[in-house]
Amino acid sequence: MPNSDRYLYAVGRISVMETRLVDSSKIERMVEAKDAEEALKVLAETEYAGHMADLGSVYEYEKILEAELRRVYLEVRKMMPSPEIISLFARKFDYHNLKVLIKAKYLQENRNELLVKDVGNIDLDVLMRAVSDEDFSDLPPLMREAAEEITEAFRLEVDPQLVDLRLDQAMYAEIFADLKALKIPFLTGYFTRFTDLTNIKTLLRIKRLGLDRRFLAQALLPAGEIEAERLLEQLDEPLELILDGLAHGPYAKVVEDGILTYQKTDTLTRYEKLADDYLIDYIKQAKHNKFGPEPIVGYLLAKENEIKIIRIIMVGKINQLPVEEIKERLRDVYV
Amino acid sequence: MLSTGLVYAIIGAAAAVLFAGIGSAIGVGLVGQAAAGVVAEDPDKFGSTLLLQALPGTQGIYGMLTGFLIIWRIGLIGGNVIDLTLQQGLSVLFAAMPIAFGGLLSAIMQGRAAASGVYMIAKRPEEVGKAIVYAVMVETYAVLALLMSIITLFYIPL
Numbered sequence: 001m002p003n004s005d006r007y008l009y010a011v012g013r014i015s016v017m018e019t020r021l022v023d024s025s026k027i028e029r030m031v032e033a034k035d036a037e038e039a040l041k042v043l044a045e046t047e048y049a050g051h052m053a054d055l056g057s058v059y060e061y062e063k064i065l066e067a068e069l070r071r072v073y074l075e076v077r078k079m080m081p082s083p084e085i086i087s088l089f090a091r092k093f094d095y096h097n098l099k100v101l102i103k104a105k106y107l108q109e110n111r112n113e114l115l116v117k118d119v120g121n122i123d124l125d126v127l128m129r130a131v132s133d134e135d136f137s138d139l140p141p142l143m144r145e146a147a148e149e150i151t152e153a154f155r156l157e158v159d160p161q162l163v164d165l166r167l168d169q170a171m172y173a174e175i176f177a178d179l180k181a182l183k184i185p186f187l188t189g190y191f192t193r194f195t196d197l198t199n200i201k202t203l204l205r206i207k208r209l210g211l212d213r214r215f216l217a218q219a220l221l222p223a224g225e226i227e228a229e230r231l232l233e234q235l236d237e238p239l240e241l242i243l244d245g246l247a248h249g250p251y252a253k254v255v256e257d258g259i260l261t262y263q264k265t266d267t268l269t270r271y272e273k274l275a276d277d278y279l280i281d282y283i284k285q286a287k288h289n290k291f292g293p294e295p296i297v298g299y300l301l302a303k304e305n306e307i308k309i310i311r312i313i314m315v316g317k318i319n320q321l322p323v324e325e326i327k328e329r330l331r332d333v334y335v
Numbered sequence: 336m337l338s339t340g341l342v343y344a345i346i347g348a349a350a351a352v353l354f355a356g357i358g359s360a361i362g363v364g365l366v367g368q369a370a371a372g373v374v375a376e377d378p379d380k381f382g383s384t385l386l387l388q389a390l391p392g393t394q395g396i397y398g399m400l401t402g403f404l405i406i407w408r409i410g411l412i413g414g415n416v417i418d419l420t421l422q423q424g425l426s427v428l429f430a431a432m433p434i435a436f437g438g439l440l441s442a443i444m445q446g447r448a449a450a451s452g453v454y455m456i457a458k459r460p461e462e463v464g465k466a467i468v469y470a471v472m473v474e475t476y477a478v479l480a481l482l483m484s485i486i487t488l489f490y491i492p493l
Contacts, residue, residue, distance in 0.1 A: 005364070005365055005368060008365060008368035008369040008372065008450060009368045009369070009371055009372040009375075010372060011369065011372060011454065012368070012369040012370065012371065012372020012373040012374075012375070012376075012453060012454065012457065013372040013373070013375055013376050014372075015372070015373060015453075015454040015457035015458060016372075016373055016376035016377045016380075016457045016458075017376060018458065019457070019458055079372075290450070290451050290454050291447070291450075
């Protein structure tokens with residue numbers, strides 16, 4: 001028997017949980033709501049209601065989203081027969097925490113409220129101890145290596161940007177190493193697409209800032225399908241050429257529309273939306289394989305996407321953006 | 336002293352029950368896991384998922400029926416054991432093969448179809464009929480296998 005029956009129970013639960021995702025008609029109502037308060041009322045009809053009991057004001061919406069993300073991760077991790085798959089996605093919390101801790105230490109700013117508890121793979125106390133003692137031996141090898149490099153570099157000069165760049169690279173190197181061992185094409189495909197789209201965005205940003213190749217090399221994430229050398233070469237080329245180079249690849253639609261809009265409006269908002277939609281479209285295929293871990297991952301990512309959508313709406317509502325402008329930024333939904 | 340032919344016939348009876356039974360056990364197990372997941376989140380789905388879970392169970396019954404037919408025809412029930420020749424024994428053994436293996440595989444595949452059906456009604460409870468139809472389609476091949484086994488067994492001259 002193939003061990004495809006490992007996921008049956010979890011996928012059964014996920015099938016029901018998917019029905020509780022916020023659907024597009026509720027999103028629509030939230031966008032059309034006359035103010036943030038009314039938008040939150042729509043949210044109260046969904047499974048977010050549980051986190052809204054002791055909400056002081058609409059400005060605390062972030063608390064709801066955080067609580068929901070935590071709930072989903074804890075829930076999914078509990079039911080998942082192969083937790084290492086969830087660990088792939090939870091790694092960002094570990095790295096986020098490490099970034100916050102390192103920056104707090106060297107920039108003397110206390111941002112403890114930014115730390116994420118319980119959902120990461122590494123206990124927060126372990127990270128705290130590692131940073132305060134400058135002893136990273138309890139951390140996974142690639143994280144440790146990056147952290148040691150940063151501490152070393154900080155003896156000469158404190159550069160907060162290095163923390164972000166170096167740790168992001170370490171995180172994706174770690175993720176791709178794990179993906180190699182997991183051998184699940186759906187997951188490798190997702191992270192490859194994600195890093196590619198992120199790298200293209202990084203290229204555009206750095207080009208705009210007029211920074212050099214050395215900096216771009218530091219900022220590119222490893223192991224996408226588009227090689228780093230190619231992106232590095234394109235840094236000095238005009239936008240049209242970059243567009244041409246990418247227009248025949250798999251990301252043609254995202255790149256064309258995204259970069260053309262970027263040329264006109266000078267913002268990457270459209271590109272970011274298209275890139276997210278592209279990824280959501282990709283993970284939708286998870287629904288077709290009911291006997292593997294795909295639907296569980298699909299749900300997790302759908303939930304993250306949903307939280308992102310709600311955040312965009314709430315930010316828009318609080319800043320009283322016109323409905324049209326919010327709609328432009330909205331991502332597609334999973335269901 | 337049992338004749339060699341008789342031994343083969345009994346192996347046939349055992350194989351029919353054994354393989355079809357294994358298939359059904361796996362099939363029902365698959366659907367059960369999927370259904371447990373759905374019911375954990377939504378207890379109202381118990382009735383319709385139970386219906387789907389029962390479907391891959393029929394192959395085991397077909398195997399049992401065939402096995403029973405064999406031991407009845409060779410006279411194990413009733414006490415007048417027929418002294419089968421080797422040819423007769425082998426014929427009985429092979430007559431049991433359609434339901435043994437047709438049952439084994441169709442039960443597993445039906446289990447998968449029914450498990451998918453369970454996921455479907457998790458989202459669209461009103462479509463339970465369609466989910467059942469999809470799973471029942473697989474039943475055709477179990478029934479064909481059973482038919483072949485039974486007809487052969489009835490007409491083997493013993």
